[in-house]
Amino acid sequence: LLVLLLLVLLPLVLLLLVLLLLVLLLLVLLLLILLLLVLLLLLLLFLVLLLLLLLLLVLLLLEFLFLVFLFLVLLLLVLVLFMLMWFLVPIVAPVSVAVPGAVGAPAAIVFPVAVIAHVAVVAPGAVIAPGVMLHLVLLLLLGLLLLLVLKLLLVLSLLLVLLLLLVLLLLLVLKLLLVLSLLLGLLLLLVLLLLLVLLLLLVLSFLLVLLLLLVLLLLLVLSLLLVLCCSWCCCCSWY
Numbered sequence: 001l002l003v004l005l006l007l008v009l010l011p012l013v014l015l016l017l018v019l020l021l022l023v024l025l026l027l028v029l030l031l032l033i034l035l036l037l038v039l040l041l042l043l044l045l046f047l048v049l050l051l052l053l054l055l056l057l058v059l060l061l062l063e064f065l066f067l068v069f070l071f072l073v074l075l076l077l078v079l080v081l082f083m084l085m086w087f088l089v090p091i092v093a094p095v096s097v098a099v100p101g102a103v104g105a106p107a108a109i110v111f112p113v114a115v116i117a118h119v120a121v122v123a124p125g126a127v128i129a130p131g132v133m134l135h136l137v138l139l140l141l142l143g144l145l146l147l148l149v150l151k152l153l154l155v156l157s158l159l160l161v162l163l164l165l166l167v168l169l170l171l172l173v174l175k176l177l178l179v180l181s182l183l184l185g186l187l188l189l190l191v192l193l194l195l196l197v198l199l200l201l202l203v204l205s206f207l208l209v210l211l212l213l214l215v216l217l218l219l220l221v222l223s224l225l226l227v228l229c230c231s232w233c234c235c236c237s238w239y
Contacts, residue, residue: 015200022193029186036179039172046169053165057158064151071148074141081137 012204015197015204018193018197018200022190022197025186025190025193029183029190032179032183032186036176036183039176039179043169043172043176046165046172050162050165050169053158053162057155057162060151060155060158064148064155067144067148067151071141071144074137074144078137078141
């Protein structure tokens with residue numbers, strides 16, 4: 001009977017230890033779930049930031065393309081100005097030829113080309129100097145080129161930031177996968193612990209039934225002994 005009591009108490013102690021371990025695992029599981037929620041919030045924030053940076057990159061690329069278009073337009077304007085200065089201006093611009101015996105220059109003619117370039121031919125085959133408008137356009141073209149370089153550097157820096165953000169996002173996804181694997185491992189461990197608890201309860205119930213059977217058997221033996229004693233006493237008294 002004492003051995004049976006020990007056999008009953010030992011599974012009870014094991015059951016209490018398993019239940020304590022189960023509670024601890026549940027606490028760890030709750031902490032991991034909270035960590036998973038925090039990581040999901042961080043992932044959401046990273047995705048929002050990534051979308052904002054992509055939108056900014058698209059806007060910068062559109063602005064860069066617009067500046068390239070403007071640069072090409074100004075470059076075409078420079079080419080047109082050079083063509084006007086080197087081909088059209090000598091034909092229609094007022095000239096003064098300083099050649100001995102030459103006829104005086106005609107009266108000044110006002111036309112749009114005269115605003116673009118100033119021409120003074122002092123001898124046949126003289127070189128035509130560029131105009132003020134062309135200088136302004138060239139300065140504007142140079143400033144636009146510098147602005148394009150700065151925009152390109154800004155786009156490259158933004159691309160580097162996006163790459164770093166993608167690397168951080170991948171690390172965050174790996175952390176999420178690690179946390180999910182830990183959660184799955186804990187869930188499997190909890191299932192195993194629940195099965196162990198059920199097995200311990202089954203063993204305890206079996207031991208309790210066995211203990212009850214032994215008690216009943218002892219009571220039966222005692223009752224038989226009592227009956228035998230009574231019958232023996234009756235027989236002795238009869239004799």
